[in-house]
Amino acid sequence: MADKQSGRIEADVRVDRLREEHGKVVKGCDDQILHWKKVSADYEALDDRLRTLPDQLSYEIMVPFGPLAFMPGKLVHTNEVTVLLGDNWFAKCSAKQAQRIVDHRVKYVKGELDDLLKTRNNFEARVGFTEDLEKISNKGNYVDIREEVGSKDTIVTKGKNRVAHKPNSKPKLNTVLDLEEVEEEGKGGEGDGEYNKILSEEELWARLDQLEKLEKQQDEEDRLSDTGDNNGEDTTSSSSEEEKEADCSQPENGLGPKTSWATSGPANGQLSSQVASGGDTVKDEDEQEEEADCLPTIYFSHTVEPKKVRINTGKNTTLKFSERKEHSLTHSKRKKKNGTNGHSHHELHKISSPVDIYRLFVDVKNGEPFPRKSILKSRSRENSVCSDTSESSTTDFEERRLICRNLSHDDAPHSDTSDGITEEDSPTAALPHAPSRFEAFSGTVVEKDPMPTAIPHLTIAAPALPTILERKQEEVTTDAVPLMEPPKRVSKFKAARLQR
Amino acid sequence: MAEALQKKLQSELEKYKQMQKDVSKSMSARQKLEAQLTENNIVKEELDILESANTVYKLIGPVLVKQDLDEAKATVAKRLEYINGEIQRYETLLKDMEKKSEQHREVLSSLQQEYQKAQGRAVGKV
Numbered sequence: 001m002a003d004k005q006s007g008r009i010e011a012d013v014r015v016d017r018l019r020e021e022h023g024k025v026v027k028g029c030d031d032q033i034l035h036w037k038k039v040s041a042d043y044e045a046l047d048d049r050l051r052t053l054p055d056q057l058s059y060e061i062m063v064p065f066g067p068l069a070f071m072p073g074k075l076v077h078t079n080e081v082t083v084l085l086g087d088n089w090f091a092k093c094s095a096k097q098a099q100r101i102v103d104h105r106v107k108y109v110k111g112e113l114d115d116l117l118k119t120r121n122n123f124e125a126r127v128g129f130t131e132d133l134e135k136i137s138n139k140g141n142y143v144d145i146r147e148e149v150g151s152k153d154t155i156v157t158k159g160k161n162r163v164a165h166k167p168n169s170k171p172k173l174n175t176v177l178d179l180e181e182v183e184e185e186g187k188g189g190e191g192d193g194e195y196n197k198i199l200s201e202e203e204l205w206a207r208l209d210q211l212e213k214l215e216k217q218q219d220e221e222d223r224l225s226d227t228g229d230n231n232g233e234d235t236t237s238s239s240s241e242e243e244k245e246a247d248c249s250q251p252e253n254g255l256g257p258k259t260s261w262a263t264s265g266p267a268n269g270q271l272s273s274q275v276a277s278g279g280d281t282v283k284d285e286d287e288q289e290e291e292a293d294c295l296p297t298i299y300f301s302h303t304v305e306p307k308k309v310r311i312n313t314g315k316n317t318t319l320k321f322s323e324r325k326e327h328s329l330t331h332s333k334r335k336k337k338n339g340t341n342g343h344s345h346h347e348l349h350k351i352s353s354p355v356d357i358y359r360l361f362v363d364v365k366n367g368e369p370f371p372r373k374s375i376l377k378s379r380s381r382e383n384s385v386c387s388d389t390s391e392s393s394t395t396d397f398e399e400r401r402l403i404c405r406n407l408s409h410d411d412a413p414h415s416d417t418s419d420g421i422t423e424e425d426s427p428t429a430a431l432p433h434a435p436s437r438f439e440a441f442s443g444t445v446v447e448k449d450p451m452p453t454a455i456p457h458l459t460i461a462a463p464a465l466p467t468i469l470e471r472k473q474e475e476v477t478t479d480a481v482p483l484m485e486p487p488k489r490v491s492k493f494k495a496a497r498l499q500r
Numbered sequence: 501m502a503e504a505l506q507k508k509l510q511s512e513l514e515k516y517k518q519m520q521k522d523v524s525k526s527m528s529a530r531q532k533l534e535a536q537l538t539e540n541n542i543v544k545e546e547l548d549i550l551e552s553a554n555t556v557y558k559l560i561g562p563v564l565v566k567q568d569l570d571e572a573k574a575t576v577a578k579r580l581e582y583i584n585g586e587i588q589r590y591e592t593l594l595k596d597m598e599k600k601s602e603q604h605r606e607v608l609s610s611l612q613q614e615y616q617k618a619q620g621r622a623v624g625k626v
Contacts, residue, residue, distance in 0.1 A: 091550055
């Protein structure tokens with residue numbers, strides 16, 4: 001109650017103040033109007049005088065002589081007036097012209113008067129309104145609805161206050177970091193230390209540039225040595241070599257071309273071509289290696305995923321595969337398989353395309369080969385970091401699928417030519433060892449001899465790459481590069497088949 | 501604590517007052533300019549009324565200096581231009597000052613609150 005009363009008093013005070021101010025304005029207007037009226041009257045008189053002045057040639061007048069004295073005098077030049085225009089400007093003109101000037105002035109004064117009158121009326125109306133307001137509020141018949149504004153503390157906000165993004169924040173960096181974290185997790189403790197240090201963006205881009213350059217270089221080399229490559233050198237083993245090399249040199253952050261492959265995760269689009277070229281560069285060494293152990297090995301390496309799966313084929317070939325890659329591969333392949341040729345895995349034992357690899361990974365249930373959902377799932381759950389699809393955009397996935405389809409296309413014809421390697425053959429149990437780099441194993445890869453093996457590697461590598469790319473960084477767009485590769489690869493396949 | 505605050509408050513208040521003075525000064529200057537503008541406008545209009553036969557004088561000090569009508573017109577026009585420019589200048593100046601004084605006011609009010617709080621605390625302690 002006291003509050004209300006105080007509020008009323010306050011309101012009264014305020015209304016009084018308002019009235020006061022309004023009154024002031026009105027009074028000021030009135031004063032001005034009076035002033036202008038006087039000016040106007042003066043001008044009227046002047047106008048009058050000017051009109052009558054030239055009537056006679058001269059006037060007998062009493063000339064004021066100082067403030068006290070007058071002197072008798074004569075006014076001549078009755079039609080000659082000097083007018084003060086203002087700002088110390090004077091003009092000598094006839095009485096008529098002076099009249100015109102006076103008229104002009106009068107007009108101006110009238111305008112001023114009008115304005116002032118308007119203002120005054122306006123404020124008078126306001127004064128009346130305030131009086132009405134006062135009356136209304138004093139009558140008490142009307143309730144003043146007012147709501148007290150609480151202090152800031154009492155303002156209740158729902159949830160957290162939103163904070164705007166800073167204009168220059170780089171959200172991408174976060175994703176990069178996240179990815180790296182994921183990768184590190186994927187390593188399962190077997191860190192190469194490569195990604196342990198987080199590259200700054202500048203470093204990253206510098207690296208990308210470097211890789212691009214390398215890629216170009218290698219592309220050229222590749223072109224030069226392309227024929228040789230097609231002749232079926234053991235690129236698979238070369239890739240293995242590559243992997244080893246890459247592994248060694250990873251800590252140095254990949255200065256050579258080989259390491260570039262290993263570390264080229266960020267350089268998505270260029271990767272695939274790099275892989276191919278990388279294989280080429282190491283060819284010679286591969287051959288040497290082959291001779292050494294007479295065991296062609298297919299290595300699929302990715303630096304980020306240290307886990308490798310070694311696939312022991314029934315023959316003398318070992319397929320080494322980076323676990324992650326395989327994982328992703330299988331994913332894509334699975335999709336493919338489920339969709340189109342879900343039961344074809346029986347007869348496909350020969351690895352002539354990436355799809356085949358998947359087929360090799362089969363669980364046997366009730367004596368029947370059963371397509372495994374994921375190559376790695378049953379064994380090393382903890383290692384299967386995350387499904388490829390989860391990380392890659394759907395478009396990427398689609399792309400991959402496309403590739404797979406391409407491959408499988410060619411695949412189908414020679415699938416029945418596969419050497420009879422049973423699914424059981426594949427030491428699937430070996431997979432648990434996957435974490436250790438060169439051990440893991442599952443599935444069987446059939447490779448007849450070094451020559452043909454070269455082809456599978458290529459074919460496998462092609463699809464695998466895109467997955468790597470996607471997996472690694474979604475930020476860089478995966479180009480259609482992989483799409484370009486398959487046909488070539490396929491043709492190699494055919495070559496392989498023919499050789500067989 | 502309270503004393504320091506008071507001192508600060510005082511100094512801020514002084515500054516604020518000074519600023520207010522500046523503002524009012526430039527305000528009055530602007531008003532003067534406005535008056536001059538109207539005066540010169542009138543002069544210009546009346547010069548237009550005059551004919552070329554009329555002689556125009558400019559009062560410089562105690563003497564009336566005879567001027568050409570066209571010349572006078574040009575001079576007045578120039579003067580108008582100048583006055584307009586000045587008005588613009590003062591306008592921006594005033595805006596600036598307004599902003600500054602607003603900031604000052606905020607500072608002052610916050611200081612006052614602090615001071616009051618400090619006083620209340622001091623009283624509570626005693």
